[in-house]
Amino acid sequence: MGVSGAGKSTLAVMLADRLDVPFIEADDYHSDEARDLMSRGIGLNDEHRTPWLDRVGAAARESADAADGIVIACSALRRIYRDRLRRYLPATKFVFLNGAPDLIAERLKGRQNHFVGQSLLESQLNVLEPLEPDEPGVTLDLSETLDALVDEALRKLGVAPNAAPATPTEVRIPR
Numbered sequence: 001m002g003v004s005g006a007g008k009s010t011l012a013v014m015l016a017d018r019l020d021v022p023f024i025e026a027d028d029y030h031s032d033e034a035r036d037l038m039s040r041g042i043g044l045n046d047e048h049r050t051p052w053l054d055r056v057g058a059a060a061r062e063s064a065d066a067a068d069g070i071v072i073a074c075s076a077l078r079r080i081y082r083d084r085l086r087r088y089l090p091a092t093k094f095v096f097l098n099g100a101p102d103l104i105a106e107r108l109k110g111r112q113n114h115f116v117g118q119s120l121l122e123s124q125l126n127v128l129e130p131l132e133p134d135e136p137g138v139t140l141d142l143s144e145t146l147d148a149l150v151d152e153a154l155r156k157l158g159v160a161p162n163a164a165p166a167t168p169t170e171v172r173i174p175r
């Protein structure tokens, strides 16, 4: 979880690879209307996000049932959004990628071939509700290297990797 550009998709692919479980990209479940709004820099509201989270949750539950678990890359910015996902997968643990808006903006500027630019960042930072103490998961500092984030997430969540670490060239982010 985290705002656009926090590094969710990049880290989630690496975690799924290390854990040898499927990966779900929540961006793939947006309606055409929502994608159009976001590509014009307009942030989504609760009415847009609720049915989207239901689609993500249902797909994730189906995949998780058929495997040993699942890794989802999803903004899940508000507590109610995370509660919504937990309706489908009650044992979900969240990895909150937290960090300085300037660094995130810098990374968004450098990102290629993505339907969302820097313009959504401010609205997402306004909506963001950090992980609360009663929510299972960890908060990590997104300024760390990706390898460090993978190791820290697995260690702090107490999840054992099934697969050997991938070389960077083996990691592909489906879009």
Ligand SMILES: Nc1ncnc2c1ncn2[C@@H]1O[C@H](COP(=O)(O)OP(=O)(O)OP(=O)(O)O)[C@@H](O)[C@H]1O
Binding pocket: 002, 003, 004, 005, 006, 007, 008, 009, 010, 011, 027, 073, 075, 107, 108, 110, 111, 112, 116, 142, 143, 144, 145, 146, 149
């Ligand atoms: N820890 C990191 N160190 C350096 N670069 C990173 C790190 N994490 C992500 N990046 C880079 O930052 C950019 C944004 O990452 P990514 O697309 O994974 O973010 P995201 O949170 O999934 O964004 P969105 O919600 O918009 O899909 C990418 O170009 C990625 O390569």
Ligand SMILES: O=C(O)[C@H](O)[C@@H](O)[C@H](O)[C@H](O)CO
Binding pocket: 003, 004, 005, 026, 027, 038, 043, 044, 049, 074, 075, 076, 077, 116, 120
């Ligand atoms: O909650 C939201 O508004 C959405 O999830 C966004 O975070 C987009 O999916 C993302 O910014 C595009 O990659």
